[in-house]
Amino acid sequence: MRLGVIGYGERIRHMIGEIIKLHPAAHVAAIVDIRQDVIREERLRNGEDNVSYFASADEMLQSGKIDAVLIGTRCSLHTTMALKVMKKGLPLFMEKPVATTPEDLHLLKQGYEQTKSGVIVSFPLRLTSLVQLVKEIVDSGKLGTIEHVQAVNNVPYGNVYFQNWYRDEQETQGLFLQKATHDFDYINAVVGLRPTVVSAMVSKQIFKGDKPAGLKCVDCEENRTCLESTAFSDEATQKAWPYCCFAVDTGNEDSGSALVRYESGMHLSYSQNFFARRGAAARGARFLGYKGTVEFDFYTGIVKVFMHHTDRIETYELSASNDHFGGDKALAQNFIDMVTGGAPSLSTLDDGLMSAFMCLAAKRSSETGVFQSLDWSNKLV
Incomplete structure (x- = not known):
């Protein structure tokens, strides 16, 4: 080959x-x-x-x-x-x-x-052992039809989007496209429904400031006190994340949320954050039906099923893997x-196109404050 x-x-x-x-x-x-x-x-x-x-x-x-x-x-x-x-x-x-x-x-x-x-x-993510197990549980019907999804992505390494080339927003076009594209895709795969409408909001509250454009941590007078400084890290880290994330040219929002309606009428609430750290890291979702709920988190590798009308709780623990859980x-x-x-x-590519459409529509909604149709006739102009 x-x-x-x-x-x-x-x-x-x-x-x-x-x-x-x-x-x-x-x-x-x-x-x-x-x-x-x-x-x-x-x-x-x-x-x-x-x-x-x-x-x-x-x-x-x-x-x-x-x-x-x-x-x-x-x-x-x-x-x-x-x-x-x-x-x-x-x-x-x-x-x-x-x-x-x-x-x-x-x-x-x-x-x-x-x-x-x-x-x-x-x-x-759609092919991980975690998501495949969740889809198996959803498809079994034991939860009833899925009528609501709550998803989160608190990124503990969020400085990557502000301290290296990802800070160029003209290249990334925002963090829905860079991160949520994965999450929207695995959620679409699990529910097996077509998304129809999206609305979104973003914030930039932390990674902003008045430091000069292009400033590197090693050249900053505050590099000994700044919590994001890489000036005294190993050479590889300095090379990977050289720039000040409190400068005028950082680009990218540092948190964002979206609401997505699906063809059945059910909806997804999704939120992502890029200044959470350490134990605050979380990435996963809850899929709720009338009979039960299944939830999982990529960081813990744990899947839980809560049956709504009995005392039964099922717990599955999958071994962690550095290749996206397989x-x-x-x-x-x-x-x-x-x-x-x-x-x-x-x-x-159909999956990729829909995920990108959702992300671009979410970005457009965050700019205009208007719900965006996910009909392909919507050119998002």
Whole structure:
């Protein structure tokens, strides 16, 4: 399996590693990346010298040297590169979000409707053992039909969105697209319903200030007292999170909430926060039916079922894993099966398009104070 990579970033490297573990015959055959000289030197040091490097995605796709493609570029290029790959009909693995603007979203939808490419979107949470167990419980009917969902994501590493390149809001287009896209997707997968309307609100109360644009922690006079300072951290941390998060150019909201109505009339309340720390970390949801409720949290690995009309409480404890509770492994196996045997995607571009639509609509609602329809005729302009 000859893999072509557009954007050889950290996340895609991890997924390639998962693919090769499961299918040792797979290998990186071609790379397109603006850092190709650095990448070439690094791979040579590791004894990996059997890669062709191309100046553009078009050249790589025309080379005939690849069987499948993985896209790991910055978010704003996901749509552009995916459209190029889909025109060639090659199997595609692409990072989320699948689009960062309403215009790209509709272009990608049109392109997908005309392609023969199989596409897997990097949504590992829907395939985790936790979410799969919750879906099994919901689908069993023991809770009754799900009539309300309460979800939360309190991110303990939220400084990443204010102290490195993620602070560029023109690139990220806000944190619904960067984080909620995963949560909306797994919730959609569990309830199996189509979302129809979204409203949202965001706040920026903590990570703001009057420090100069581009200020780095090492150059700040307050770096010994600032709780977010990385000036005295190890070299890797300083390199990963170099910037002041209390400067005029931090970008991104630091909390946000959304309400989503689904086709049955039930609704979801979702909230995310980026200044919670340590024990305040939480990521999971409650799915409530008339007969019972199931709840889970990714950080604890615990699933609980509360039966509403008896004293019974069921508790499941799943072993923690550093690959999204098995989600990454499942994505990798699905990609292998798609490339080698034409298996259907378990995390489709349709799923990715709907999640991105929800996030972009939530962003638009937070800007206008207006409920946004999730009908595809809504261009979000």
